[in-house]
Amino acid sequence: MKITEKEVRYVADLANLRLTEDEIQAMAHDMDEILVYMEKLGQVNTDGVEPMAQVLYAADETSTLRDDVEHPERRFTSAIATANAPQAGQGYFKVPKVIERA
């Protein structure tokens, strides 16, 4: 067993993801099977291998930098930025109260 239902609950909490009791059960089963399969990685000797986080190829050092100029056509107003928000007002995103009065 690589993962218990208790650990599934803990990870769901880290991921801000509500799961139903049925989902937790199924998730523990699926994740266990997949994590056991992941043990295959242990078969490979990676001593001294640099981790690869990104695809790299030969290029100028500054090739990913752009000129530091404004692009008015790409400027977002707060009205545009909040247009898809479930709740917005006065140019802000609205969320439930975070700080309660003592």
Place this chain on the structure above:
Amino acid sequence: VNIPSLTISQIKADLAAKIYSAVELAQAALDFAASENPKTNAYLHFSADRALAAARAVDDKLARGEDPGLLGGVPIAVKDVIVTKGVRTTCASKLLENYIPPYDATAVVRLENEGAVIIGKANCDEFAMGSSNENSAFGPVRNPVALDRVPGGSSGGSAAVVAQGTAVVSLGSDTGGSIRQPASFCGVVGVTPTYGRVSRYGLVAFASSLDHIGPFSRTVEDSATVLKAMAGRDECDATSAAAAVPDYNAALNGEVKGLRIGLPKEYFEGLESESGALISRAIEQLKRLGCTIVEISLPTTEQAIACYYIICTAEASSNLARYDGVRYTSRSPQSGTLADMYRNTRGDGFGRECKRRIMLGTYVLSHGYYDAYYLKAQKVRALIAQDFARAFAEVDAIVAPVSPFPAFKLGEKMADPLQMYLSDIYTITGDLAGIPCMSVPCGNTREGLPVGLQILTKHFDESTMFRLAHAYEQSRIA
């Protein structure tokens, strides 16, 4: 107009000869797509206003005697994970059901600048996570070749519209095979360019170090044209490459004699026999065209699935954190506290596969597991990339199957997520290494199910890949 028989060059000729106008073509494509779509569910929604406006602009240019662009008047579909300003973009997720993007993806802008006419958004697996298109919140796509079978995934809709003939070409995205596998299942051409060749700006992020945008088409030539139109540096994507974009169409010259082609022996284990026979026949054909076939080894293949599903889920868990009820259209009605809002919005909104990947990704990145899973996977990824680099010191191209089997029946593999992951074995390595790879049709099984041949080349050598694919395609037609 018979849309299913059209190619980009045919449209160019027809428009020049005034056989039809771009507006007539756009309207015919919209009508045909709307009438055919109930069979496959390949389109999620249409963009008639935008299509007709783009077509009118093409007609105006033609009337003034101007060049309408590389894709002048060509009806295309765009996978619904690629944003289109003012046109709903759902990622096939309930969470984004009503999302109207405020900007266009760079690939979309570039294709429209070349005269493309976007007629609609193609269905896919939710957030591009899946290998069968059964994870769409808006229903699965059916394979137009065999309606009881899946079209592959995650870009199943993009492959299906081209196979069905309701678009001439389309855009998909590929993170672990999501262009090549559906292309293979539906019998069309599908191309995953070099990582960084096409800007990811406006491609909704799944796994940023692996995500690619690429074309689907019925001919190799059309994919070469679409890639030429959208490739190249974009300052909105820091990972897009500055390397010059060659004229891919000029590479389609049939000169493949003497090309050295590697067959990775690890890619022929576990291959279903009828698919294997079709791949062998394709290899014989390449020999007849004058290619030299050599056996090669990519020894880290066996660990590739484990490597891929750690890296992609880790990146996905991070990328999908933004769908929390604040900015993107959906919020759970049970949002008493901020934490409730996050958890319930995500719990209600994400489908099963997305939840599974968020959980796996969060787990492998969590304290105490990071080194054993994520860091280890990144090192194995480096070894997979080295395998390819070593191989390309010896050969000009690698040829392999795309999928261990042809299109399977709807529902057949949904109960076992690990089995579904394992079906990606031949495609994920190309994404992990970031090299260009494509699927080109190589025949049908006795049941009439298409099989694709995969061609892989070194970074930025799409020209050799297209040249080989085109020579093979033409030799099959002849």
